[in-house]
Amino acid sequence: MPYTKEHKTQSRERILASAITLFSRQGYDSVTLDMLMTHAGMTRGAFYNHFDSKQELYSEAMISAALTSPIAEETPEDIDSIEHLHNIVEAYLSQAHLQEPDNPCLMAFMVTDVANNEPEVRKTYTHIFKRMSHRMANLMESSNAREPQNALALAALMIGGVAVCRTFSDDKLADEVLSACRALAASVIDAE
Amino acid sequence: MPYTKEHKTQSRERILASAITLFSRQGYDSVTLDMLMTHAGMTRGAFYNHFDSKQELYSEAMISAALTSPIAEETPEDIDSIEHLHNIVEAYLSQAHLQEPDNPCLMAFMVTDVANNEPEVRKTYTHIFKRMSHRMANLMESSNAREPQNALALAALMIGGVAVCRTFSDDKLADEVLSACRALAASVIDAE
DNA sequence: GTCTATAGAAAGATAGAC
DNA sequence: GTCTATCTTTCTATAGAC
Numbered sequence: 437m438p439y440t441k442e443h444k445t446q447s448r449e450r451i452l453a454s455a456i457t458l459f460s461r462q463g464y465d466s467v468t469l470d471m472l473m474t475h476a477g478m479t480r481g482a483f484y485n486h487f488d489s490k491q492e493l494y495s496e497a498m499i500s501a502a503l504t505s506p507i508a509e510e511t512p513e514d515i516d517s518i519e520h521l522h523n524i525v526e527a528y529l530s531q532a533h534l535q536e537p538d539n540p541c542l543m544a545f546m547v548t549d550v551a552n553n554e555p556e557v558r559k560t561y562t563h564i565f566k567r568m569s570h571r572m573a574n575l576m577e578s579s580n581a582r583e584p585q586n587a588l589a590l591a592a593l594m595i596g597g598v599a600v601c602r603t604f605s606d607d608k609l610a611d612e613v614l615s616a617c618r619a620l621a622a623s624v625i626d627a628e
Numbered sequence: 629m630p631y632t633k634e635h636k637t638q639s640r641e642r643i644l645a646s647a648i649t650l651f652s653r654q655g656y657d658s659v660t661l662d663m664l665m666t667h668a669g670m671t672r673g674a675f676y677n678h679f680d681s682k683q684e685l686y687s688e689a690m691i692s693a694a695l696t697s698p699i700a701e702e703t704p705e706d707i708d709s710i711e712h713l714h715n716i717v718e719a720y721l722s723q724a725h726l727q728e729p730d731n732p733c734l735m736a737f738m739v740t741d742v743a744n745n746e747p748e749v750r751k752t753y754t755h756i757f758k759r760m761s762h763r764m765a766n767l768m769e770s771s772n773a774r775e776p777q778n779a780l781a782l783a784a785l786m787i788g789g790v791a792v793c794r795t796f797s798d799d800k801l802a803d804e805v806l807s808a809c810r811a812l813a814a815s816v817i818d819a820e
Numbered sequence: 821g822t823c824t825a826t827a828g829a830a831a832g833a834t835a836g837a838c
Numbered sequence: 839g840t841c842t843a844t845c846t847t848t849c850t851a852t853a854g855a856c
Contacts, residue, residue: 439839447839463744465657468831481834482840483710490832500780543792548740551795552655558797565792583743589789589808593781600757604748609758616781620816631821639821673852674822680851795847827852834845 448486450476457498460540464494464549494553495560501542502564507571516611518625521575525621528594529614534602543568544598576625590624593617640678642668645678647689652732656686656741663770674732693734694756699763713767717813720786721806725796735760736790757783768817782816785809 454476458467469490470480485494508526511520527533528541530569543564550561573587597617601610646668650659661682662672679685681817698719703712719725720733735756742753766781789809793802 444839463740465655468746469833470831478839479841480832481842484833485839545743546740546793547791548655548738551737551791552658555797558795562796562798562801565796585804585808585811588805589785589812592789592792592805592809593785594788594792594811595792597781597784599739599743599791600784600787603739603750604754604757605747606754609754612777613780613784616777617784619777620781620785620812624812636821661851662849671823672850673824676851677821755834821856823854823856825853825855828850830849831847832845833847835843836841837843838839838841 444486446575447476447478447482449488451478451483451493452497454549455493455503456540456542459494459497459549460542461536462543462545464553491554491557494557498542498546498550498557498560498564501539502567504539505541505568506539507568517575517577518579521572521625522622524572524575525590525594525625526618529597529618529621531611531614533598534610534614540600541595544595545602546596547599579626582627586624586627588623592625593621632820635637636678639668639670639674643670643675643685644689644692647685647771648693648732649738651689651741651814652734652737653728654747656738660666665773683746683749686749690734690738690742690749690752693731694759696731697733697760698731699760703767709767709769712773713764713817714814716764716767717782717786717817718810721810721813723803723806725790726802726806733787733790736787737794739787739791771818778816778819782813785813785816 451472454472455467469483473480473483487496507524511517517607528578533541543561550557567589569591572590574589575581576583586587594617597614601613604610604613610614643664646664647659650664650667657816665672665675679688699716703709707715725732735753742749761779761783763775763781765775768775768779786809789806793805796802796805
């Protein structure tokens with residue numbers, strides 16, 4: 437047998453990684469299967485051995501990106517959870533995250549895209565949003581009496597800040613908006 | 629002459645109105661010129677008598693939507709500017725705005741869409757965002773010492789809240805997020 | 821100015837060889 | 839499992855009649 441099971445798994449991973457990169461760079465519709473598979477080091481025809489349709493890849497790519505997101509990572513032993521959350525927010529609302537990051541947050545890069553797509557994709561987005569805000573609510577727990585509500589607004593602010601700044605043709609404005617969002621986010625985290 | 633200048637202007641307005649409705653409903657790429665012109669009561673071929681390309685329509689539609697936005701409206705004589713801003717935010721972050729409104733905010737409904745588009749479209753978006761946040765900063769002036777920065781974060785929060793809730797397949801979650809964003813927005817407006 | 825008809829260029833998905 | 843070749847559909851944009 438020339439192709440092992442492991443080989444197939446690796447191909448699938450490469451497709452998913454390419455999808456995250458290309459979708460975040462130019463959106464779902466603009467990425468063709470040809471582009472995608474070339475980026476992953478294969479040709480168009482091989483795609484359907486891994487996914488039933490382009491739509492299915494959409495959901496899978498969002499899940500894959502969420503699993504490797506810094507927000508999902510464990511809090512290091514040596515810092516407390518509030519400090520950890522501050523660090524997450526600083527990194528999320530940064531210029532580095534806007535410009536071709538390794539781990540782009542598809543929640544922010546593709547909000548509108550998802551809203552216009554099939555129910556299955558929207559369901560996946562909704563699920564990931566819940567996980568993301570629950571995680572942040574947990575990290576807030578020690579300082580914050582109304583953490584569930586604050587975590588929801590914080591998630592919307594983070595996603596909105598990144599999504600909006602990515603559209604700008606004006607880097608200075610992006611810096612100002614990111615900075616304003618970081619300040620507001622910090623005050624939400626530290627609110628009693 | 630069977631067609632007056634006024635008739636042409638009216639046709640153009642109908643196309644713009646249809647664009648705002650359809651773009652906000654299903655995104656830029658998914659709206660075909662056929663769909664658009666049928667919705668506007670004409671056929672495909674007539675489109676190019678009004679716009680050079682679909683892309684040009686994109687920018688024009690965003691401008692048109694911004695000009696008729698409630699945020700751009702004058703403050704009524706009988707209420708003060710802070711109260712007016714609260715009203716704007718309440719209406720913006722509402723279920724009614726999410727579901728097929730007359731005046732959908734394309735800034736929120738199309739953020740991601742725009743980010744993946746041509747520089748011209750992004751420039752238009754950037755310009756409108758500045759207008760929107762300046763307007764809100766002015767309305768905040770009387771209560772708020774750091775209004776320029778707060779207005780930027782407020783705009784990002786509003787756009788993020790609406791964009792995110794529109795993707796959800798879960799109405800209850802959308803209600804919770806909208807409510808959390810309204811609460812945070814109100815605290816930003818009233819901050820000293 | 822608006823119409824119908826069509827050119828011309830993709831794209832998603834499938835078929836069959838290796 | 840991956841390849842090349844192709845079917846089929848769809849879309850933007852143009853041409854020319856009225």
